[in-house]
Amino acid sequence: MFQLLSHCWSQLQAIQEPIRKMTLLVVGLDNTGKTSLITVIQRVLSCEVLPTTKPNQTELRVDRFEVSLVDLSGGKRLRGTWRNHYGDAHGIIFVLDSSDVLRMEEARRTLGRLLAHPRISGKPLLLLANKQDKVDALLPCELIECLALEKLVNESKSLCRIEPSSATKSLHKSQSRTILQGLRWLLHTIAINYSVLSSRVQQDSPDQPAPREQEAPRRAARACSQTRGERELLARRESSQEGSAKIGEYKPLQPIQNILPQVTSPSTHSSPLNIAVPVTILTKQGLTSGNGLPPPLPCTEGGRPKGTQEKEKESEGEEERVSAVWEHG
Numbered sequence: 068m069f070q071l072l073s074h075c076w077s078q079l080q081a082i083q084e085p086i087r088k089m090t091l092l093v094v095g096l097d098n099t100g101k102t103s104l105i106t107v108i109q110r111v112l113s114c115e116v117l118p119t120t121k122p123n124q125t126e127l128r129v130d131r132f133e134v135s136l137v138d139l140s141g142g143k144r145l146r147g148t149w150r151n152h153y154g155d156a157h158g159i160i161f162v163l164d165s166s167d168v169l170r171m172e173e174a175r176r177t178l179g180r181l182l183a184h185p186r187i188s189g190k191p192l193l194l195l196a197n198k199q200d201k202v203d204a205l206l207p208c209e210l211i212e213c214l215a216l217e218k219l220v221n222e223s224k225s226l227c228r229i230e231p232s233s234a235t236k237s238l239h240k241s242q243s244r245t246i247l248q249g250l251r252w253l254l255h256t257i258a259i260n261y262s263v264l265s266s267r268v269q270q271d272s273p274d275q276p277a278p279r280e281q282e283a284p285r286r287a288a289r290a291c292s293q294t295r296g297e298r299e300l301l302a303r304r305e306s307s308q309e310g311s312a313k314i315g316e317y318k319p320l321q322p323i324q325n326i327l328p329q330v331t332s333p334s335t336h337s338s339p340l341n342i343a344v345p346v347t348i349l350t351k352q353g354l355t356s357g358n359g360l361p362p363p364l365p366c367t368e369g370g371r372p373k374g375t376q377e378k379e380k381e382s383e384g385e386e387e388r389v390s391a392v393w394e395h396g
């Protein structure tokens with residue numbers, strides 16, 4: 068009876084909750100199975116797929132969430148374009164090919180760069196350890212070690228969960244369960260922090276005009292609605308508010324140490340950004356953190372996969388160049 072009542076209560080609460088729109092970026096190296104996983108999600112939630120016009124976007128209805136999955140290609144030359152979507156994201160799905168041990172270091176660096184980006188850090192992350200059907204696939208707990216995941220997510224202060232997955236056509240129902248489980252975790256984690264994440268998205272979204280652009284029309288409207296006398300009075304007031312500096316007067320910039328309050332005790336030296344926050348990494352094996360990790364993997368040579376160093380150096384330079392082109396339009 069109590070269970071029935073509590074079930075009814077939670078159903079009632081769910082109905083009252085507003086429908087929330089969320090954008091999730093699906094990223095990862097090329098060939099890891101991002102597009103295949105999205106197809107699996109679409110198949111499993113077939114009645115919940117909403118129509119969309121954008122080619123790399125899938126619109127889903129999951130629980131009380133309207134979800135846009137943005138499928139971003141992982142090819143080296145295309146990774147530089149990911150950042151154009153960072154501002155839109157409420158959360159990230161990072162897909163790994165668990166069987167591709169040789170590219171694990173490349174995946175680690177790519178994930179590290181992604182999480183370090185100011186428009187991404189702090190946003191929740193779901194890692195899908197894909198291609199678990201392959202015999203040589205690493206387990207999620209091994210991937211945590213291989214990617215130094217705990218360090219990465221602690222640095223970016225992102226909540227993280229890792230789930231095993233497989234996107235083969237002969238997929239068993241239990242295999243799709245872990246994918247949906249991970250997706251639901253991500254959506255509910257976003258929902259908990261929805262107002263903060265949404266205001267970040269609103270601020271960072273490319274559709275939003277930059278602060279200067281926002282100010283210009285306001286100034287123009289103000290100028291139109293004022294008489295010349297009012298404008299002169301306002302200008303005098305604004306210049307007096309800006310301090311003693313007059314137009315054209317040169318004020319040299321001060322070193323920042325002179326502006327900031329002097330640091331006296333050693334304890335105040337540590338910036339809050341350097342403090343590692345306790346971040347929980349959830350795996351199929353349960354909670355994993357710190358000393359609960361498995362021993363180092365035989366796949367690495369001094370923490371790096373065999374034979375990838377040279378290839379990585381070349382590819383990274385290439386990616387940086389492409390990114391720079393995008394940055395400057």
Ligand SMILES: Nc1nc2c(ncn2[C@@H]2O[C@H](COP(=O)(O)OP(=O)(O)OP(=O)(O)O)[C@@H](O)[C@H]2O)c(=O)[nH]1
Pocket residue numbers: 095096097098099100101102103104139140141142197198199200201232233234235
């Ligand atoms: N064995 C196995 N193969 C998979 C799995 N998921 C995807 N594949 C295969 O991996 C290849 C790449 O899959 P995609 O889904 O196109 O990979 P992607 O990450 O979207 O690749 P890009 O768009 O190039 O970044 C395809 O041949 C898939 O059939 C999986 O779970 N197991």
Ligand SMILES: [Mg+2]
Pocket residue numbers: 101102103138139140141
């Ligand atoms: Mg793809």
